[in-house]
Amino acid sequence: MQLLATDTLKQLPAAILPRLIKLFMTTTPDLITAIQQAAVKNDLVVMAEAAHKLKGSCLSLGAEQMAAICKELQEKGEANDNTGIHEHIATLSSLYPQTLEAMQTL
Amino acid sequence: MRIFSNVRLLQLIDSALLLMLLSVIAMLLWFSLSNLSVRAQQNQQEATEAMQKAYETVREQIKLEELLDKQRKAFDALDDEFFRFARNPNSDRSNLPLLHNLSDNLKEKTNQLLAAWPEKTDPQLKEQLEEFTGLMTGMIDELESLSPGHWQQLARDAHDTARNAYDLVASLATVDDQVGFEVMNAIQQSIQNNTANTFQLSSQLDIIKYQALLSTIFIIAGLLASRFYFSSHFKQLIQTAQNAQLLAEEAVKTKTRFLATMSHEIRTPMNGVIGMTRLLMNTPMSKKQSEFVESIHLSGEHLLTVINDVLDFSKIEAGKLDLKHEPVELRACIEDVFNLLSSKALEKDLELAYAVAPSIPLFIEGDVARLRQVLTNLIGNAIKFTEQGEISVLVTQVAQQDQNYELKFEIRDTGYGIPADRLQSIFESFSQADNPLTQKGEGTGLGLSISQRLVEMMKGRIWVESQLGVGSHFYFTIKTCQAEGKLKPFLYPNIPEIIGKRILIVENNAANQQALQDFCSGWGAITQVCASSQEAIQLLESGSTYDMGLVDSRLPKATALDFGRYVRSYYTLQEFPLILIAPPDDPHPKQVVSELYNLYLTKPITRSRLFDSLMTVLGERNLVAxxxxxxxxxxxxxxxxxxxxxxxxxxxxxxxxxxxxxxxxxxxxxxxxxxxxxxxxxxxxxxxxxxxxxxxxxxxxxxxxxxxxxxxxxxxxxxxxxxxxxxxxxxxxxxxxxxxxxxxxxxxxxxxxxxxxxxxxxxxxxxxxxxxxxxxx
The missing domain is CATH 3.40.50.2300 (Response regulator)
Known part of the structure; x- marks a missing residue:
């Protein structure tokens, strides 16, 4: 699985890419925070929702690894299973800057 | 620079040395030869004098000898006649005249001889000769007075006298010989002198020869030495220069590599910092803390743009940036930039408009990303420094030859303008840094510098004209050529649905007006342009009819809706469709607009949107298309x-x-x-x-x-x-x-x-x- 599936990005009109990346840059931290806060409160449904939302952004921009973790978190949240979610969130947080970097160097 | 001046110094020394040596040789030769020539002249003169003297002496001697000869003959003739006269008993006075004649002859010859008497000879001889001649001539007078008996005695005396005179003349001959000897001596002396002079000359020439040889050897040696010295020195200098060049190149490469790597390496953690800052912003914090975090976040984002600019700049500096040669759809490129920047322009309520001269082909060859970068930079700056008014982009054709074009881009704003003292340095790297207007934390000061380099890579130039308080005009040119690209539907000229349609354009912004007119007429429409709704209403009242109207929402005195009402009082939406060209935040109430206008066209105006709008309106009209x-x-x-x-x-x-x-x-x-x-x-x-x-x-x-x-x-x-x-x-x-x-x-x-x-x-x-x-x- 790629950190960033460039094929997906190439499907998009080149003109909007900078705007999308900027949006990704501004919306993702909020979502990660939401996931984190929900996880701390053990509010797994909310966490699943936030993870789902982030998953949508990540999929659209080809951020496959982040999307996979979001999916995992969403599924765990929906199944009310909080095992290992903090590790997942930590990985997600560390993947974010790398993914953004990959987008910007595209 | 130091090496250069050293080389110059060495060259100077070398030349000076050479010049000195040559002048020494020339001086030596000059003095020796001029001395020699004086000597030779003297010699020549002396020799000529000696010869002249010898010639004179010889001539004198010949004359003397001739005279002596004549005198002796005269003596002999007189002596003989005396003798004959004395011995002959029949002699009488009648023979005396003959003797007189002979005596006169002798006197004459003697006088001649005396006249030519050599100066250096014994004066006694001369006297004796005079004496003897006197005696001989005196004897003639005696003879007349003597009796014949005494004549014999007299004859004998005369004979003796003659003999003495003869001896004297003989001794005279020795004198003559002496003169000859002297002459010979003189000649010999002259020859000797000549020989000596010649010898002296030749020896002097020899000396000069050796001197010349020596000096030449000295010069050659000197030159060789200096050449050797200089060539080794030069080699050293060149070596030094090459080393310095290598070092400099290496340094530039290292610098660029370093910058590129650093920028890349910094970017990753920076993204982390910015991301984490955003995360931090969502956690509970005091007001002060959030202000700090906000500040960190802004600085981080600024730093990121700086790094991106530096990366670009170092790429260009290192010559690592290659421009692509691909078909660029110029108008779409400008539209893309507008799309990207429209939100910023909207924040300040600025108009964005562009017009590309119709003669410019749809596709030009170039690097779309880099052209967009230049445009984004210039238009972005224009937006940044303009508080109200409009930003317009005009593209005109400066020169054209066959498929090759030189295009001029003009980006006009109505901002603060740039002070004259900053106009010169505005394209220099980091020039924005000391500009108080840019202290808001935006921009790196590299943008214009990067743009300038990109434009130069596109074989163009960039410049700016500005008037404080009125606005700035940034210009740049590029050289390009026509290219073939894939046409989008709205890029085709003469769209069947649009051909012949009469379109009324009510727009007060000149650039937008031009753009609308260019686009519509490109698709085959017949356009009529008005700058105000009054003008448009006058046209309609005069009986002109149109298939469609394009109306700007920000007409002077906000008359867009009035105009809509006027039109609707005569025509239905289907009879005369109207399109309202409006910014996304158009203040007009949507409900009212939708009653008067068929469609919104969102600003900034782009061809694709305009085309869509026209087609939609026309499609509604001609359902049978x-x-x-x-x-x-x-x-x-x-x-x-x-x-x-x-x-x-x-x-x-x-x-x-x-x-x-x-x-x-x-x-x-x-x-x-x-x-x-x-x-x-x-x-x-x-x-x-x-x-x-x-x-x-x-x-x-x-x-x-x-x-x-x-x-x-x-x-x-x-x-x-x-x-x-x-x-x-x-x-x-x-x-x-x-x-x-x-x-x-x-x-x-x-x-x-x-x-x-x-x-x-x-x-x-x-x-x-x-x-x-x-x-x-």
Whole structure:
């Protein structure tokens, strides 16, 4: 699985890419925070929702690894299973800057 | 620089040395030879004098000898006659005259001899000769007085005298010989002198020869030495210079590599810092703390743009940036930049407009990304430094030869302007840094510098003219040539639907006016331009009729709605369709606008949007437009649909709407299921793209409500868009009453396929097929 599936990005009109990346840059931290806060409160449904939302952004921009973790978190949240979610969130947080970097160097 | 001056010094020394040596040789030769020539002249003179003297002496001697000879003969003749006279007894006085004659002759000859007497000879001899001659001539006079008996005695005396005289003359001959000897001596002396002089000359020449040889050897040796010295020195210098060059090149490379690596290496952690700062911003903090974090975040983002600029700059500096040569659609390139910057322009309520001269081909060869970068920079700056007014971009053709063009871009703003003392340095790196206007924390000061270098790489130049308080005009030129690119539908000239249509353009912004006119006439329309609604109303009152009107929403005195009302009082929406060209935040009440105007055209004006608008309006008018010709057109052009996009994620909103935009669909956006339902209640849509999980009302619930609530003829096609890629999800969608299902990431093909599947056959029929499932829930 790629950190960033460039094929997906190439499907998009080149003109909007900078705007999308900027949006990704501004919306993702909020979502990660939401996931984190929900996880701390053990509010797994909310966490699943936030993870789902982030998953949508990540999929659209080809951020496959982040999307996979979001999916995992969403599924765990929906199944009310909080095992290992903090590790997942930590990985997600560390993947974010790398993914953004990959987008910007595209 | 030091090496250079050293080389110059060495050259100077070398030349000076050479010059000195040569002048010494020349001086030596000059003095020796001029001395020699004086000597030779002297010699010549001496020799000539000696010869002259010898010649004179010889001539004198010959004359003397001749005279002596004559005198002796005269003596002999007189002596003989005396003798004969004395011995002959018959002698008488009658013989005396003959003796007289002879005596006179002798006297004459003696006088002649005396006259030519050599000076150096013994004076006694001369006296004796005079004496003897006197005696001989005296004897003639005695003879006359003597008796014949004494004559014999006298004759004997005369004979003796003659003999003595003879001896004397003989001794005279020795004198003569002496003179000859002297002459010989003189000649010999002269010859000797000559020989000595010649010898001296030749020896002197020898000396000069040796001197010359020596000096030459000395010079050669000197020159060789200096050459050796200098060549070794030069080699050293060249070596030093080469080393320095290598070092400098290496340093530049290292610097660039370092910059590139550093920029890259810094970017990753910077993204981390910015991301984490944003995370931090969402945690509970005191007001002070949030201010600090906000400041960190802004600085971080600024730092990131600086790093990006530095990376670009170092790439250009290192010559690592290669421009692509690909077809660039110039107008689309400007439109892209406008799209990118329109939000910033909107914040300040600035007009963005552009016009490209119609003679410029659609496609030019170039690097679209770099051209966009230059334009983004200049237009971005213009927006940054302009508080009110407009930013316009004009592209004109400076020169054209066959397929080659030189284009001039002009970016005008109505900002503060640039002080004259900064105009010179504005393109220098980091020149913005000391500008108080840019202390707001934006920009790196590299943007213009990068733009300048990019423009230079495009074989052009960049310059600026500015007037404080009035605005700045940035210009740049590029050299390019016509290129062939893939034409988008709206790029074709003379669109059949548009040809011959009379379009009234009511627009007070000159650049927009020009752009609208250029676009419309390019598609074959006949345009009429007015700068105000009064002008347009006058035209309409004079009886002119039009097929369509394009009206700017920001006409002077805000008369766009008045004009709409005026038109509607005579024409229906179908008879004279009007399009309102408005910014996204148009202040006019939407309800009123929709009664007066057929359509909004969102600013900034781009060809694709204008084309879409014209086609929509014309399509509404000419429903019978032939469909078969539209096969090569975009889906949205041959299958026009009204689309609602229900999606809460802003990224996915943009992705989906821009994919739809590419297909020439304009999608309306609903943020959640509730908004989607509200929108559908206001007006029917052909298609709804529905996200599954949305706040307030999720996709499945919304679908159920739509299916339950709306009348059958208003039921849309609902296509789910979700990241849940499981079969159970799909079943849930269909069960909720959705028609289809596409998974994220959304691909243009998937949307196109779904739309074609569900909408290409007559719409209403499709719609009626589906609600059974929906209604059952």
């Amino acid at each position: 032939t469909q078969s010709e539209h096969q090569q057109l975009k889906l949205g052009e041959r299958l026009p649909l009204s689309i609602l996009l229900a999606e809460d994620n802003p990224i996915n909103q943009i992705v989906a709407s821009s994919i739809l935009d590419e297909m020439a669909y304009k999608a309306e956006i609903a943020e959640n299921g509730r908004q989607a339902l509200d929108a559908l209640r206001v007006k029917p849509f052909d298609v709804v793209f529905m996200d599954m999980q949305m706040p307030e009302l999720d996709g499945l619930t919304a679908t159920r409500l739509i299916r339950a609530e709306l009348a059958a003829e208003h039921q849309p096609i609902i296509i789910a868009m979700t990241a849940n890629a499981m079969e159970s999800d799909k079943q849930a969608c269909l069960a909720a009453g959705m028609n289809d299902y596409i998974s994220k990431p959304i691909l243009p093909e998937a949307i196109e396929a779904a739309l074609e599947r569900w909408c290409s056959t007559p719409l209403k029929k499709k719609n009626k097929e589906l609600p059974d499932a929906a209604l059952s829930h």
